[in-house]
Amino acid sequence: xxxxxxxxxxxxxxxxxxxELPQQLTTLGLRKPLIVTDPGLVSTDAFKSxxxxxxxxxxxxxxxHPNPTIEDVEAATKAYLDNQCDSVxxxxxxxxxxxxxxxxxxIKRPDRPLLPFEFEADWSNLVPCITIPTTAGxxxxxxxxxxxxxxxxxxxxxHPSLLxxxxxxxxxxxxxxPPKLTAATGADALVHCIExxxxxxxxxxxxxIALEGINLINQSLVRVVKDGNDLxxxxxMQVAAMMGAVAFQKDLxxxxxxxxxxxxxxxxxxxxxNALCTPFVMEFNAARKPGLYRRVGIALGLDDPxxxxxxxxxxxxLSEIGLAPGLRAYGVKESQLDPMSxxxxxxSCHQTNPVPVTRDDLRHLYQLAF
Numbered sequence: 001x002x003x004x005x006x007x008x009x010x011x012x013x014x015x016x017x018x019x020e021l022p023q024q025l026t027t028l029g030l031r032k033p034l035i036v037t038d039p040g041l042v043s044t045d046a047f048k049s050x051x052x053x054x055x056x057x058x059x060x061x062x063x064x065h066p067n068p069t070i071e072d073v074e075a076a077t078k079a080y081l082d083n084q085c086d087s088v089x090x091x092x093x094x095x096x097x098x099x100x101x102x103x104x105x106x107i108k109r110p111d112r113p114l115l116p117f118e119f120e121a122d123w124s125n126l127v128p129c130i131t132i133p134t135t136a137g138x139x140x141x142x143x144x145x146x147x148x149x150x151x152x153x154x155x156x157x158x159h160p161s162l163l164x165x166x167x168x169x170x171x172x173x174x175x176x177x178p179p180k181l182t183a184a185t186g187a188d189a190l191v192h193c194i195e196x197x198x199x200x201x202x203x204x205x206x207x208x209i210a211l212e213g214i215n216l217i218n219q220s221l222v223r224v225v226k227d228g229n230d231l232x233x234x235x236x237m238q239v240a241a242m243m244g245a246v247a248f249q250k251d252l253x254x255x256x257x258x259x260x261x262x263x264x265x266x267x268x269x270x271x272x273x274n275a276l277c278t279p280f281v282m283e284f285n286a287a288r289k290p291g292l293y294r295r296v297g298i299a300l301g302l303d304d305p306x307x308x309x310x311x312x313x314x315x316x317x318l319s320e321i322g323l324a325p326g327l328r329a330y331g332v333k334e335s336q337l338d339p340m341s342x343x344x345x346x347x348s349c350h351q352t353n354p355v356p357v358t359r360d361d362l363r364h365l366y367q368l369a370f
Contacts, residue, residue, distance in 0.1 A: 011167040012166070013239065014169075014235070015170060024130065030086055030128060033088060033089045034059050034088050034089070035089045036076050036090050036092075037091045038062060038063075038095060041091070046173040049172075059079065059083040061076045063075050064076070064092070064099045068096075069148065076099050076100070077103045087127055087128040087165075088103065089129075090132065091134065093133065093185065097140035098140050099146070101143075104126035105162075114148070115148070119159060129165055131166075136186060137271050139242050139245020139246070140245065141164060144158060144162045144249070177228060182321075183323055184275070186221040186224070187271045189271075190214065192241075192247065193211075193214045194214065194296055195255055196249075197211060197214070200352065201251055206247040206249060209246050215299045215300070217236075218301065220234075220236040220237050251351075254362065255277050255278055257344045257348075258340075258362060258365060259273035260344070262340065266330070266336065268330055272323060277365065277369050279311055279314060279318070280368045281353075286308075289354055297309060297313070341362050350362070
């Protein structure tokens with residue numbers, strides 16, 4: 001078996017690194033970036049910090065939805081072309097970063113529809129993109145994929161050329177993130193690390209990165225939900241989120257297959273959807289593959305890292321940050337479970353679950369989480 005290991009993205013990390021942006025643009029020879037963000041960010045202190053760095057006001061597209069759609073991509077592409085931009089600054093959470101990265105495909109070939117995506121086409125020399133996350137969850141800033149909704153279904157556009165030219169991780173930008181969103185995005189990072197580590201795909205570099213990501217999240221997530229001004233915890237969560245995204249180039253598992261329909265059918269935040277399904281999938285997997293979560297438990301610092309103890313710790317951690325199980329409490333209707341199960345089984349993530357799952361298994365897991 002031949003494997004490929006790749007970690008090429010340049011990352012600048014630390015409080016205040018946003019201030020380097022003008023010089024970084026100059027170094028890259030860029031003058032007129034399009035800022036891609038969401039409407040909720042434009043009134044925040046984080047966005048105002050970005051605006052202050054623009055000597056000549058950079059054009060802004062702020063129409064990205066929480067679960068981005070193909071229409072968001074098309075509108076952002078039009079804004080780029082209409083403003084004759086030369087680069088993209090993707091600023092915000094995973095949705096804004098995904099849209100900012102993927103519009104470069106549309107800019108290169110505006111004559112082609114984005115979906116279905118033609119992986120084998122020439123996608124070299126895409127316009128430069130600088131990713132600046134304002135959350136600590138998806139890790140999309142270092143990812144080589146974007147998740148876009150078309151016709152009611154989340155679809156993944158993957159290509160190595162989607163990697164950002166530069167990532168700026170500034171924990172100051174996450175300081176104003178509300179506790180609920182801090183919790184949801186942090187849970188997303190945790191699930192990325194757990195699922196990528198337990199994926200059966202051979203990638204020992206990603207395994208090590210995932211385990212250290214779990215360790216950092218265990219140190220920091222509860223702290224930062226309780227005190228949003230804890231910059232040490234904010235920074236560790238940013239790094240852990242990035243590590244989770246690097247690790248899941250191994251692929252993910254059944255938690256994500258269950259979470260994706262919860263976003264498309266019910267509008268749940270992706271991190272929240274992951275958290276609500278996590279303990280049940282972990283119990284399902286451990287029952288069929290004993291010892292699966294032992295090293296996860298060690299990364300969590302448990303003295304007796306059995307599967308049961310590890311799952312209990314994860315359940316308690318999620319509850320402590322306000323993400324106790326119960327889909328019905330989030331507006332999910334029992335009538336939605338069957339169509340969601342069909343979509344979950346069609347989702348590719350469960351194909352790299354540590355144990356096989358059927359459509360009926362996924363339906364049962366929804367019922368347990370309900």
